[in-house]
Amino acid sequence: MIAALIALPIAATSAAEPWSTELQYRGRITTAAVTPDGYQLTANGVIRLLPRQSAVSTTASPLFDALFALAQQELEQARVSQITDAAFDHGAALPCECLETGEKWKYVWTRDLAYATDLALFRFDPQRARNGLEFKLSGLRATIETAVIPASYVVQDTGSGGSWPVSSDRIVWFLGARHLLSDPVFSEKVYKALKDTLAQDRRHVFDKQRGLYRGETSFLDWREQSYPGWTARNVNFIAESFALSTNVLFYQALQLAKQMAQTRGDADSAVYRQQAEQLGAAIEKNFWREDRGLYMSYSGGLNAPRRIEAYDLLGTALVILSGIAPPAHARRALANYPTWDAGSAVIWPEHDDVPIYHNRAIWPFVSAYALRAARTLDEPARIAHELRSIMRGAALAGSNMENYEFTTQATTFIDGANSGPVVNSKRQLWSVAAYLDMVVEGVFGLTDHDTIDPKIPRELVPMLFGDRNEIRLDLAERHITLIKPAQMADDANLLVADSSVADRRDIRVQLRARHVASSPLPLQHSAYAPSTPALPVVIRDGAHWQIRSTTTGPLHLYINDRAVRNFSGTTTLAHRREQQCISLTRSDDKGIESLPSDSVCVGDTVPVTGVWPRLWSAPRSGHYVVRLDYRNNHGPINTGITAAEKILQVQCGRVDTQSAPLLMPHSVGWQASTAMTFNARAGERCEFALENGFNMSMLAHYIRYTGGEGGASGAIHAADTGDLQITPLD
Structure with a gap:
């Protein structure tokens, strides 16, 4: 039943108890009262009548109980028989007994549904959650499928640089699906998709040297909101980087694969166990910053600094909940992650030169994961803080909103060109799930293992x-x-x-x-990072490189991930044959660093041209890096499904063939692909050949895509290619 909306003045509630029948915050007021049929919720001067739902909480707070009814009512509004999106079927309706993503988002998206299912939908609407998850499974187009047993893959939604593998967090699908395995037919579909998707990602996004999976942070998929601003024009930095949240999701998927294989007597169980253990160790090694007592949100690839001053709440919560973080690190990470009176922002530090969305924002579903992490660590102050934030946001807005500004918890915050949140939807599905989870597990202690642990x-x-x-x-x-x-x-x-x-x-x-030892809330801290410096100017001067910055302020110079101290804005660097990649950060008076500038890489680079296969002779023994000049104009930087990927095969002498993917996301003109490293001996003749890789346009799911190339008109997996660029690494 849809609630009645009646515009009436706010009634006086002089006897109201804070957080019981009334909540006031920064000049806004919401009141709640019990009615014979349910509740009356008055927010922003609008009365909403909420009938009693199938699940009922009975506490001393009518406000708490009314908001639980509101979340269920908004879940009911999300139950649809068809879904639509302007980028699919030209906006025509598609039959699906599913849960739409929000008032402004009428489609089913992989990560939104998976997180919402993990939080609460597995309990409150398992059938529609299952339907939606199945909608996000796909085989190959009939024109591409050649295997005797058709593959089944999780769909990565449209995204940065043409989607997967720049964005690789589709693996989150299994976080939700793991709760719905009591259905034997669905369970077999999950296991098939799990094996196929893990195998594909192992080949295309796993980096053997770092022991991590490449790709964008999960959920934080609006590049310049949380990555350096220059990635709005070139996403190769993101494609080569390693994200904490995404890697933890892979770890959890591997754990699920181990368990499911074991119950089926599948010998791959041991393989998945070993991969999970190795990945967990690599996550701890690569993302923990002892100096900050925090886990980094992401770490740079070959050309960029590995240590980056970026942290995110979802990744922090997930690494705690997964069990990867040792207890001491888990407790420090949550205790050190900054928060504000209104709640915990999803990234830190914030950036004052981009609008509010992921930046400078509270997202209730992320707060729900932070609440779970706080419960895991028995941190009462943080439990109370995140619980109040979830409750306050829904109460003041009169709906479970997509997000809020981080200092006021307002749904609109005016700050000139940086006002926002720039997109904000009512009854956002994962926000609805966050409130449901906050009541069921956060207060009453019913865990997803069906134990009662308040x-x-x-x-x-x-x-x-x-x-x-x-x-x-x-x-x-x-x-x-x-x-x-x-x-x-x-x-x-x-x-x-x-x-x-x-x-x-x-x-x-x-x-x-x-009594438990409780960490105080970290409310005193710097909110904003310094702005990112401009690209350094690097000029050859005989036997040296002259390095100059056009940016003022305290600067840090990074060369091949090594910080150079006492950089005053100009310096020299001895010329070497080996690749040296130079980038800058800026710091504030508290030592907080900015995000890094783009890198300028120098060294004895040799272009290799001609028809394929291309030939080159190694001048000396050692490690080399190779990139391919390319242009991919099959879509804009911020979306699409036509990121191009090729597998580069390198055969040097009699050594076994070395291979790795070269990714060529959507680009603005010509640029270099992602990198591959290989070994060669002096004088060896090396042959380079390209094989086709994979992208999302090859999935049957995207036959319906009409929002860009690679959809209804046919798969596109191509880019214009130029020279191979080979540079020694040592």
């Missing part, structure tokens, strides 16, 4: 219990009652389960109060 901070007891001795959650097949302790010691700060009595439907949990 962890309620003492500071929330007045809101939740008031004068009550019990609070209750009624779900379709389960009823959970939490019983307040009769007494609480002065230093007790967390309520946990002391004992429980359960029959088939009713579970009564006696809580006890205990």
Whole structure:
């Protein structure tokens, strides 16, 4: 039932209790009251009548309970029989008993649905969640499929530089699917897609030298919001980089593959176990910054600094929840991740030269994962903080919004050209799921393993219990009652389960109060990073390179990932045959660094031209890097499905063939592809050949795509190619 919307003045509530029947914040007010049929929620002067839903929370806070009903009502609004998007079928409706992504997003997107399913949809609407996930599985187009047993892959949605493999977080699909395996038919589809997708990604996006998967941060897919601004024109930096969140998702997918293979007697279980263990170690090694006590959001590839001053809340929460982070690092990472009075922003540091969206923003679904991480670590202050943020946002907006400005939790914040959030949808599916999860697990402790593990901070007891001795959650097949302790010691700060009595439907949990070591909220910190410096000027001067910066301020010079101290804006660098990549960062008075400039790479580079296969002789023994000049004009930088990829085969002498993918995303004119490294001995003749790789336009799913090239008119997997550029590395 759709709630009635009635424009009325706000009623006086002089006796209202904070967070019980009334919430005030920065001049905005929301009130809630119990009605015979449910609740009345008044936000922004608009009264919304919320009928009682199938799941009911009964606490001392009508506001808390009303917002739980609101989330269920908004989930009902997301239940559709058809979906639409302007980029598919020319905007025509497509039949699908699915859950649309939001009021402004009428389609099904892989990552949105997967995260929402993982948070709550597996419990509140497993069938439609399953339908949507199946919609995001695809085989190859009939004109391409050659295998005897057709493959099944997860779809990467349109994205940076032409989508996969620049963006490679489609693996998040399995985070949601893992909850729905009780259906044996669906379980087999999951296992087939898991094996095929992992095998494909292992070949195309796994970097053997770093032991990590390449690609963009999960969810943070608007390049200049969280990556250096110059990536808006060239995404190869992103394609070569390594993201914390995406790699943790691969780790979790490998763990699922190990478990599913083991139950089927599949010998690949041991392979997946080993790959997961190695990946977990590589994540810890590559992303942990001891000096900051934080996990980096991403790390640069061959041409860029590995240490980058960028952190994100989702990646931090996921690495804690996955168990990869050692306990000491997990606790430090959450304790050190900055937050504000309104909640925790999804990236840090913020950037004051780009609009509000991922930058300078709170996203409720990410806050829900931070809440889960805080519960895992028994951090009462952070549990309460994230819970209040989720609740406050929905209350003040009168809907589970896509995002909020990070200091005010407003849905619109005016800041000139940087105002925002620039896109903001009501009843965003993963925000709805965040509220549902906050109630079911965050307060009542029902985990996805069906255990009851409440962890309620003492500071929330007045809101939740008031004068009550019990609070209750009624779900379709389960009823959970939490019983307040009769007494609480002065230093007790967390309520946990002391004992429980359960029959088939009713579970009564006696809580006890205990004291745990709690990290204080990190509210005092710098909000913004310095602006990114301009590209350094590098000029050959005999036996040296003259390096000059046009940017003022404290600067850091990086050469092949090595920071050069005491850089005052000009310096010289001895000429070497080997590649030297030069980039800059700027720092503020607190030592926070900017994101890096683009790199200028110098060295004895040799172009190799001609027809394929191309030939070249190694002047000396050692490691080399090779890139291919290319132009890909099959789509814009920010979207599409036609990133071109070729597998470069290198045969030097009698050594086994060396191979790696060269990625050629959508470009603005000619530029260099991503890199491959190889070994050669002095005097050896090396032969270079290209094989076709893969992209999303080859999937049958994209036959419906009409928003750009590579869709309804046929797959496109091509780029104009020029010289191979070979440079020694040592």
